[in-house]
Amino acid sequence: MIDPTRSHVLLPRVPALAVLAIILVAGACGGGGYSSPSRPSAPATTQPAAAGLTVTISATGVAPRSLQVPMGGIVTFVNSDSRTHQIMSNPHPTHTDCPSINDVSMLAPGQSRQTGAFMVTKACGYHDHMNPNDAGLQGMLLVGGAQDPGTPY
Ligand SMILES: [Cu+2]
Numbered sequence: 001m002i003d004p005t006r007s008h009v010l011l012p013r014v015p016a017l018a019v020l021a022i023i024l025v026a027g028a029c030g031g032g033g034y035s036s037p038s039r040p041s042a043p044a045t046t047q048p049a050a051a052g053l054t055v056t057i058s059a060t061g062v063a064p065r066s067l068q069v070p071m072g073g074i075v076t077f078v079n080s081d082s083r084t085h086q087i088m089s090n091p092h093p094t095h096t097d098c099p100s101i102n103d104v105s106m107l108a109p110g111q112s113r114q115t116g117a118f119m120v121t122k123a124c125g126y127h128d129h130m131n132p133n134d135a136g137l138q139g140m141l142l143v144g145g146a147q148d149p150g151t152p153y
Helices: 002-035 041-051 099-103
Strands: 054-058 061-063 066-069 076-079 086-090 105-107 110-115 122-128 139-143
Touching: 086 099, 099 122, 105 110
Parallel strands: 054 076, 066 139
Antiparallel strands: 054 061, 076 110, 086 105, 086 122, 122 139
């Protein structure tokens, strides 16, 4: 008499626990699935691209004229010319569009200096403040996938 009653009590409990276990497992899998796809892309795009961002100034002007910069990127300006240049953000003479560019400022021949980190998606034009009308000394930094507006810079 004792054995049959115990088996009747135990049988309903086992399926109830199994259902709970399935709900918990399903909930854990669903939560993990939503968060994982966005993570791998961020480090892959910023780190390799930021390594070699350089604009070189020579007697013929700045090169490259247009450069893509990832969000948070920093650009190094190198003066390979025989005269001093002053790299500043557009517009001349207020230099207010992209203040990170104004960190470069005066570059004697042979000198190089970095911009600040670019944190806003924007087409950042710059010029040589000592030669503001020289189109060869004007360029564009395209931050965070911003579109190149084309000339005039
Ligand atoms: Cu200027």
